[in-house]
Amino acid sequence: MADAPVWSDHVQAVLARAGLKRGGARQRVIELLAREPCALSAVEIEDALRAEGKPTGRASIYRVLDLLVDHGLVERVAVGPGQARFERMHPSGEHHHHLVCDQCGRLVAFDDPALEQAIGDLSERLGVRVEHHDVVLRGACERCE
Amino acid sequence: MADAPVWSDHVQAVLARAGLKRGGARQRVIELLAREPCALSAVEIEDALRAEGKPTGRASIYRVLDLLVDHGLVERVAVGPGQARFERMHPSGEHHHHLVCDQCGRLVAFDDPALEQAIGDLSERLGVRVEHHDVVLRGACERCE
DNA sequence: CCACAAATGAGACTGAGTCTCGGAGTTATT
DNA sequence: AATAACTCCGAGACTCAGTCTCATTTGTGG
Known part of the structure; x- marks a missing residue:
């Protein structure tokens, strides 16, 4: 996980360049994705944040994920019908x-x-x-x- | 579409071999899939059958599709989150x-x-x-x- | 510090898919 | 052809991921 901090810095940089403000929900989701290596579902993210004592609105979680996907910072992985999963994506385009x-x-x-x-x-x-x-x-x- | 009749015969043969009975809903879904070449969603199948004047219960459609998938007769294609699509699959294993x-x-x-x-x-x-x-x-x- | 735009969250809503269960259809046996 | 023993079917209630709305809060440039 040596690259996780690099990824979250990259995310902050991209979002700042896009003229976006920083908000609590967004920080929490980014922090969680930086920490978790692979393919979380939105529901898992919601649960994980609540379990950490940082409950976050469902709408915000989906908004943040969409935003990150739009900026090419997170990849949406469709492992099956009924639940999308998300994982961080590196600027190099390297992926699995x-x-x-x-x-x-x-x-x-x-x-x-x-x-x-x-x-x-x-x-x-x-x-x-x-x-x-x-x-x-x-x-x-x-x-x- | 010269191979469509072959496919539906194959389906009938496989299901008969599995000791299953024939029923109206199943016939209708198989007939429709045999006719349509590519990737229908369950909702499209439901609508198409209703439009043909053969309304068929939602539960039956999903049951039939699951059955066909289990027997390797139909492939479930996940083109995106939120809606699975189904298309016939040939015994040769040839697919796209x-x-x-x-x-x-x-x-x-x-x-x-x-x-x-x-x-x-x-x-x-x-x-x-x-x-x-x-x-x-x-x-x-x-x-x- | 202020104003204003962006971000947030509660919860109602949507829509695909599942489940249940009584009733209808199919087939083997006679 | 009647019966019995199955399987199959369908209406509709339900689940659950994801969306939408809108009032409120928060971050930030000036």
């Missing part, structure tokens, strides 16, 4: 994807250059502009196999 | 993925051997068993660029 274990529900992160390459080539072949891509694998993680 | 256009919302289907290859390699490298994978691209389709 997920495998959802059908047995234990665990989320395993991975990255793969060949996969990124294939997706990059695709945008040219199809004549479209690809802004963003989601890859979710489903199966059994090494612990459950 | 989707690009969602951020401007017009259109769904563009594509397939790509390099992508499949990369995902196939991945399961070995990670030491997991990948049963299923979802790839969703987001961007601008050639019409909106």
